[in-house]
Amino acid sequence: MSISDETIEKIRRTNCQTDNTFFQAVEEVLVSLKPILESDPIYERHAIVERLTTPDREFKFKVVWMDDNQKIMVNNGYRVQFNNALGPYKGGLRFHPSVNSGILKFLGFEQIFKNSLTGLPIGGAKGGSDFDPKGKSDFEVMKFCSAYMTELHKHIGPRIDVPAGDIGVGAREIGYLFGEYKKITSSYEGVLTGKPFMFGGSLMRPEATGYGCVYFTDEMLKYAGKDGFEGRICAVSGAGNVAIHTIEKLYKLGAKPVTCSDSGGTIYDPRGIDLDTLKDIKLKKRESLIKYLDTHSEAIYTPVEEYPEGGHEVWQIPCECAFPCATQNELTEIDAKTLVENGCISVSEGANMPSTPEAIEVFKENDILFAPAKAANAGGVAVSEFEMSQNAGMEKWTYEKVESMLETTMRQICKRVHLTAQEYGVAGNYVDGANIAGFKRVADAMIAEGI
Numbered sequence: 001m002s003i004s005d006e007t008i009e010k011i012r013r014t015n016c017q018t019d020n021t022f023f024q025a026v027e028e029v030l031v032s033l034k035p036i037l038e039s040d041p042i043y044e045r046h047a048i049v050e051r052l053t054t055p056d057r058e059f060k061f062k063v064v065w066m067d068d069n070q071k072i073m074v075n076n077g078y079r080v081q082f083n084n085a086l087g088p089y090k091g092g093l094r095f096h097p098s099v100n101s102g103i104l105k106f107l108g109f110e111q112i113f114k115n116s117l118t119g120l121p122i123g124g125a126k127g128g129s130d131f132d133p134k135g136k137s138d139f140e141v142m143k144f145c146s147a148y149m150t151e152l153h154k155h156i157g158p159r160i161d162v163p164a165g166d167i168g169v170g171a172r173e174i175g176y177l178f179g180e181y182k183k184i185t186s187s188y189e190g191v192l193t194g195k196p197f198m199f200g201g202s203l204m205r206p207e208a209t210g211y212g213c214v215y216f217t218d219e220m221l222k223y224a225g226k227d228g229f230e231g232r233i234c235a236v237s238g239a240g241n242v243a244i245h246t247i248e249k250l251y252k253l254g255a256k257p258v259t260c261s262d263s264g265g266t267i268y269d270p271r272g273i274d275l276d277t278l279k280d281i282k283l284k285k286r287e288s289l290i291k292y293l294d295t296h297s298e299a300i301y302t303p304v305e306e307y308p309e310g311g312h313e314v315w316q317i318p319c320e321c322a323f324p325c326a327t328q329n330e331l332t333e334i335d336a337k338t339l340v341e342n343g344c345i346s347v348s349e350g351a352n353m354p355s356t357p358e359a360i361e362v363f364k365e366n367d368i369l370f371a372p373a374k375a376a377n378a379g380g381v382a383v384s385e386f387e388m389s390q391n392a393g394m395e396k397w398t399y400e401k402v403e404s405m406l407e408t409t410m411r412q413i414c415k416r417v418h419l420t421a422q423e424y425g426v427a428g429n430y431v432d433g434a435n436i437a438g439f440k441r442v443a444d445a446m447i448a449e450g451i
């Protein structure tokens with residue numbers, strides 16, 4: 001692609017949005033909320049739905065930085081502050097070429113409900129950039145992060161808005177962002193979570209989302225009378241922070257995770273994914289998953305070009321428990337049908353909105369236990385809030401303490417979702433249970449705080 005083609009493509013992508021994810025997320029929530037909205041007119045009187053679906057404010061800004069060849073690069077930066085009825089705005093930053101304001105609005109909207117479900121004092125936000133960290137040197141990532149923070153710092157603060165990581169943003173990026181914030185403001189404060197431990201990060205934050213998702217699923221299986229993970233074959237998609245730690249926890253509970261995937265393809269290892277190799281390839285070397293074959297000739301790699309029409313290879317592999325942990329809409333109706341045919345009993349969303357609405361319908365029709373993202377992956381943001389508490393108190397909690405708090409939080413969320421679904425006449429429907437329980441807490445706070 002020539003430079004001018006690249007530029008035109010970027011203008012099209014960021015200014016002529018066809019992105020539908022925000023509407024998809026809102027529609028799902030509104031359908032779930034029908035019973036609560038109909039049972040109490042107070043929510044309509046206070047225009048809660050209109051107020052909840054409109055962000056408090058959205059920032060879009062230019063990020064100019066210089067690559068290692070001294071070429072000047074321009075990206076779009078964003079932060080969407082959606083709702084702070086329950087606490088400071090809180091939510092991750094995503095660095096990925098697909099990022100636009102529509103995707104961030106969907107993620108920010110979901111974050112309000114997720115954060116509410118944790119029971120912790122945090123509001124909902126999301127941000128990021130169409131910057132692609134892939135293939136960039138550490139120095140380039142640092143320069144981009146500094147340039148991004150030059151603008152972002154005006155809008156955030158430990159009691160205002162506390163960003164964290166998401167796709168493409170891990171401890172390395174958070175470290176650079178923190179360094180720049182500190183430099184600009186001369187203030188050493190807990191303005192970001194997911195920091196490296198040596199300067200205020202929480203132990204267990206890297207593991208939190210994946211571990212939390214497995215704890216949630218364990219509890220959900222218990223409620224359904226299908227105890228435990230021992231010996232269960234699991235399919236996991238993704239090969240990043242969430243997927244890796246989901247796999248790690250699954251092993252600890254006796255399960256056998258046999259798949260993982262990245263944007264290039266899927267690995268199926270019938271002996272179980274070798275976690276050390278996976279970490280080495282994706283976390284340490286930041287390489288393609290195809291490298292897994294170098295040391296594991298028994299595994300099968302399927303590149304994306306060979307995925308089934310309208311579906312994804314990872315869901316073709318027979319499993320009892322599925323964990324989509326890569327990105328939105330990565331599990332389609334076709335995939336859902338395949339999972340059902342292959343005897344899958346549960347699907348837990350480690351990623352945000354990975355299942356399409358049609359896929360969720362298939363799960364519902366077939367009584368598959370389904371843990372929606374805003375409940376199942378809330379462990380990450382919960383431990384982020386623990387990090388905020390540690391920073392505010394100048395404390396460092398032990399790994400054991402944080403993990404025990406994470407486990408309790410996830411089991412409590414599952415209970416809240418389970419009981420809410422029962423209360424509203426949709427027992428076993430965790431989508432409705434999560435939406436209603438998340439909504440109720442934030443809506444009641446909004447009413448109490450007035451307009």
Ligand code: NDP
Binds near residue numbers: 262
């Ligand atoms: P990472 O950047 O660590 O990993 C993302 C993984 O998903 C990578 O393997 C990446 O492939 C793959 N991926 C990303 N986009 C696509 C795509 N469009 N098509 C195919 N594969 C893709 O991100 P996380 O693990 O942190 O996030 C994964 C999901 O979990 C996201 O939906 C995120 O919003 C959600 N989440 C994350 C939390 C956290 O604490 N980090 C908390 C709650 C939810 P490749 O390696 O090739 O880039």
Ligand code: 2IT
Binds near residue numbers: 093352382
């Ligand atoms: O989607 C999410 O919950 C996250 N990316 C984590 C947010 C956070 O503030 O830790």
